[in-house]
Amino acid sequence: MAASLLALLLLLAGTPARAELVLSLSKARVTITSNFTGDTLVLFGVIDPGVVAPSASPDVVVTVRGPRESFTTWRKERRFGLWVNVDGRSFLAAPSYLAVLANRPPADMADAETLRWEQAGLDNNRLLQRIGSDYADVVPQDPFRQAFLRVKQAQGLYFERPAGVEFIAPNVFRATIPIPGTAPIGAYEVVVKTFNGGALAGQGTLPLEVAKVDFEQTVAITAQDYPWLYGLATALMALTVGFIANIAFRRD
Template structure:
């Protein structure tokens, strides 16, 4: 009986402990419009920690901000040199890889987030990529997920921004995340984690809406809904551009 009573007390107390510190979040913008001349954007993320009790003294407060683009499957192929020629050999479909992923932290990631917490919440880049069910005959299947992370990091789509979250008096925090020009449309999940001693003590989630607008939206919809018309329009524009360039060149030669 005492054992069940203790378990009941624990279940009742756990939500109370989990909400001792809560995030009150703000962002400079929660919508990003992709236009014809879009060259990237910078999102300022700031917030405060709401408390019902005094600031805990055991461990300092740390903050982790993770921004994730839409998760899509991607096929990764391994190339090997055979008879002097590079050819595709093995291939693996990574089930879900964020099109964009940025992790900003108030300290070194390994020091402020325990591995078990990273595994539970999938905060780091390797944990954010989901790859299961690789063919049995493929060796070192994990290398394919690592290749996705490496390539997208080189392209600026994956970012690890350690020590970029400023925390003031364990109450206020702010950081900024740069979104590159080559963004994928969709909802960008933004997660805020408060940690103490490596343990996640609170979590908050919101989204950033990234959409094409204007001419970009019209062309995107046309390419999906009427691909034949889109192809003919692209051909007509290419011909007109070529003719215009040729006419301008002849005019310049005649003028000279």
């Protein structure tokens, strides 16, 4: 961790044209094995003092988005003694993982319009919905959107931490990014935006990959590329285990 911070400071010092924001991740690839229960990454950032107003302190919002997927949220009603789905909304290309880390609540950094435009904050991230034949994002108070967020938060895949970014020097910050054991595999994006005086001051992006390795990767590739072979192998394995169990525990 200290080595990553030292390398970041050396990179900043050796850059001829100073960037507004220099970023570094403790590692850019998380590998998932059979005993994977989660991981933690550390993001370091250095803000160019030239973009910070002398009378103000910079604010930082870190947004981590996982692979895009489509989801459907249903509304249930009780009819004839049964709970049935009566209405639903499809969320298209929504992040499968969404983490928002900041040094203070984003609502205190800028006005609502700026935060919405920059997607700073969990409620300000755009979640495209299909409503009939239309495609649009909706207000944060939309019940389907709220239900979708509750489900993802309960799974530990969506969260916001207003104190998740720590300044370790006036213009140097760090953030701890948790990767849960249920994190989807694929390409992630780490987006960092800095605000100063209520306006966007700088931004940067880093790639992140969550991948399976060894036997787990082989199984995942086989299931995706050869689903019929994967299904056949799974069925044969289940039959074999059942046959062995029957012999081992049968009563004569």
